[in-house]
Amino acid sequence: MAEALRVVCPRCGTRYLIQPTALGKRVTCQKCKAQFTPAAPGAAGAPAGPDTGAPAEPGRSPAAVTFTVLGRIVFLAGLGFLAYVQVPAAHEATRLEVLRGERKEKESAHEEEMKRFDEAETDGSREEKRRAKEELIQEHEKATRDLDREIEDRKTGIELSSRERFERSSMGIGGLLLGLLLVALAGSRAERFAAVAAIFLLVL
Numbered sequence: 001m002a003e004a005l006r007v008v009c010p011r012c013g014t015r016y017l018i019q020p021t022a023l024g025k026r027v028t029c030q031k032c033k034a035q036f037t038p039a040a041p042g043a044a045g046a047p048a049g050p051d052t053g054a055p056a057e058p059g060r061s062p063a064a065v066t067f068t069v070l071g072r073i074v075f076l077a078g079l080g081f082l083a084y085v086q087v088p089a090a091h092e093a094t095r096l097e098v099l100r101g102e103r104k105e106k107e108s109a110h111e112e113e114m115k116r117f118d119e120a121e122t123d124g125s126r127e128e129k130r131r132a133k134e135e136l137i138q139e140h141e142k143a144t145r146d147l148d149r150e151i152e153d154r155k156t157g158i159e160l161s162s163r164e165r166f167e168r169s170s171m172g173i174g175g176l177l178l179g180l181l182l183v184a185l186a187g188s189r190a191e192r193f194a195a196v197a198a199i200f201l202l203v204l
Contacts, residue, residue, distance in 0.1 A: 007038040012061050064186040071182025078175020085168040096154045103147050110140040
């Protein structure tokens with residue numbers, strides 16, 4: 001049996017396997033309905049060649065390439081939007097934890113200072129020692145009060161913006177899914193596989 005030959009539609013790039021007996025005869029592309037005449041291998045401008053047995057992906061139309069590029073752009077836009085929303089939120093949460101750590105350190109330092117003050121021997125009267133201790137307590141209360149106010153302000157800001165971040169994150173995830181869907185529908189074989197796997201991971 002004669003070896004099959006691979007020919008390519010000159011309009012859409014779809015590939016076909018034909019028998020040598022079909023060379024020189026007018027054929028119709030099943031995808032774009034264009035009519036063309038397959039040329040023998042080696043002829044000028046002939047796209048035909050012997051079949052190597054390797055599976056070939058059908059040619060992609062310009063529309064498919066356009067949708068694939070659009071899908072990539074939408075995906076990257078969604079990814080950037082998610083980063084824009086999540087990075088400041090992570091920074092605020094980190095700053096809140098730092099402030100809480102500072103609050104604990106100040107409390108511990110104050111307790112140690114009060115302990116040393118009570119154990120120290122002073123030349124002044126009991127009333128002077130009492131006033132000095134009160135001054136230390138007032139200084140500590142002022143410092144911790146300002147810190148507590150900042151902690152509460154940041155907690156309130158995080159709570160109030162949580163809903164807004166959720167809405168914006170949903171928009172970003174929607175962009176990711178839309179971009180992946182476009183690539184899954186119009187991309188190459190490898191791109192379609194990767195896009196479907198990514199969609200599956202996002203949905204889960």
